[in-house]
Ligand SMILES: Nc1ncnc2c1ncn2[C@@H]1O[C@H](COP(=O)(O)OP(=O)(O)OP(=O)(O)O)[C@@H](O)[C@H]1O
């Protein structure tokens with residue numbers, strides 16, 4: 001019976017025009033987001049090709065093999081160029097630097113494409129050869145001090161961050177020893193694929209899911225009061241236990257909405273962008289380096305593992321947001337106010353760190369909230385994330401808030417059992 | 423057996439009901455009182471939507487709050503403002519409520535068909551309720567209250583919004599239902615319950631005034647109800663000296679019905695009291711605006 005009631009309650013949200021409309025709108029937007037970035041990424045397949053032909057691991061051996069094969073490509077290039085313009089080049093890079101616009105006509109589209117492929121390979125090879133140099137230049141301790149200075153930390157806050165950077169340094173050394181960074185991946189500085197997937201797409205989906213989840217949970221929870229049917233429904237046999245069914249329904253609907261949004265987007269994303277030979281590549285790959293610092297995860301994780309954990313974390317956050325909305329809804333009894341109160345709390349939590357004294361560990365404690373967690377999906381499980389640097393940051397945040405929200409849910413359900421329904 | 427024991431209800435500082443004691447067994451009970459007397463308050467306590475500030479309500483000796491699901495399982499309730507989902511059909515809404523009442527899907531399906539027929543809504547069973555008239559909605563409400571074939575049926579002003587034909591039909595339905603069942607109907611319309619209630623409960627000044635048969639309640643005004651004809655000009659002065667129950671224009675003069683305790687004038691005709699007379703007499707202060 002409880003299940004049947006939960007399904008009835010779920011239907012109230014899933015047949016709501018506004019929720020369905022937003023779901024479609026958001027899905028279309030996500031698809032647009034995915035395709036919109038695909039034009040500039042024609043040569044993405046090269047990372048796949050390299051991984052396919054030379055293995056995921058970047059070793060001296062595999063580099064040598066790659067270089068030899070590229071030598072052949074270069075001879076092919078020179079064969080054509082010497083025939084057409086009577087010139088030879090030492091690299092495809094050189095060829096393109098000297099290529100004048102009007103000369104492009106000289107070559108077929110196909111030839112230019114193959115030259116460009118070679119050019120991209122040269123770039124990959126160059127980066128791969130430079131990995132050791134670039135990583136040896138990284139000094140985590142200095143990075144920590146820079147952080148302390150730029151955040152203006154003093155006292156115990158400074159000590160804590162310094163200590164965390166020591167832990168980070170250990171992990172960084174271990175990562176290098178494992179050669180996790182010596183695996184092929186899409187060149188971050190060129191394609192920003194990590195950002196595209198885990199920042200643009202994930203963040204959009206997170207915000208969209210939150211909006212849908214808050215709306216539908218508030219709708220389900222307040223439905224009787226807003227339709228003035230509370231006297232009928234809460235006086236039935238099920239009585240106030242209906243509120244518990246509404247909680248299950250909210251979780252069911254939240255699951256459906258978030259799985260739909262994330263599932264459809266990821267499905268299309270991986271159709272548009274081929275990762276077929278890179279699933280096993282480490283998320284800490286040197287190629288996964290987009291800005292000043294490469295992505296370094298706390299654990300040795302492949303892209304696939306990272307993705308799966310991200311999905312799990314996403315889902316956990318969504319359920320927690322549904323639970324939090326449920327609590328607010330029961331207390332406030334009005335969908336619109338629930339939405340605004342949720343938004344206000346969400347924003348305050350996110351900004352909370354900014355209001356904390358720069359000398360106290362409260363500063364770090366304030367970062368352990370669901371808003372900060374949810375708004376940084378590209379940094380999940382990563383060591384380099386400013387004041388949220390802690391190794392178990394994600395786990396602690398989720399666990400603490402799970403306990404919080406569960407306690408609140410139990411309290412409001414108890415409170416509701418005794419509430420006057422008028 | 424449903425027992426209300428020393429029940430008071432306060433809303434903040436305001437006392438809506440004070441020290442009410444009542445006992446209901448099978449039969450039809452009319453809860454008759456004017457607006458704001460506390461009928462809905464009493465009923466909401468009976469259906470566990472609100473709880474008494476003092477005292478308790480027992481069903482077969484157990485507090486109804488502790489009885490919980492088991493108690494509400496035998497309860498049918500039509501609130502004064504029957505809420506419904508506008509975009510649902512009666513059938514869909516009743517199926518939902520059947521689930522809340524713990525009725526098996528298949529059983530519910532048949533029961534709903536039967537009930538919709540009983541309240542003459544079969545034709546519109548699959549039409550959205552948005553366009554329903556007040557009377558149609560009220561009949562959906564009645565059907566809903568009967569879904570679980572309740573032992574205790576509590577109806578808060580069930581005839582509001584029904585036209586005279588529907589009212590008559592409704593009284594007939596209640597008589598049918600009243601066997602082996604406890605039915606409590608609140609109303610401020612005397613004719614709704616006069617003919618069908620085994621007992622009438624009246625509340626005055628937050629307290630219980632009467633709980634008795636119509637006959638016995640009428641008896642309290644036995645020998646005090648009179649009618650006489652007076653000239654139109656006399657009406658004002660007559661009203662000052664007597665409790666007027668009704669007045670009727672009659673061939674240039676005025677036929678008045680009133681209460682008088684003590685020795686009558688010779689031209690007055692003694693009448694036997696009706697429930698309406700008691701109602702108007704007892705609530706004359708509350709009703710002065712209406713009369
Ligand atoms: N939730 C509430 N908060 C405060 N006062 C209330 C509340 N509900 C009812 N009252 C007051 O209690 C008194 C009794 O109200 P109640 O609705 O029980 O009367 P009623 O007999 O059902 O009237 P009606 O015939 O108009 O439905 C009224 O004075 C009303 O204003």
Ligand SMILES: [Mg+2]
Nearest residue numbers: 461462463502
């Ligand atoms: Mg009322």
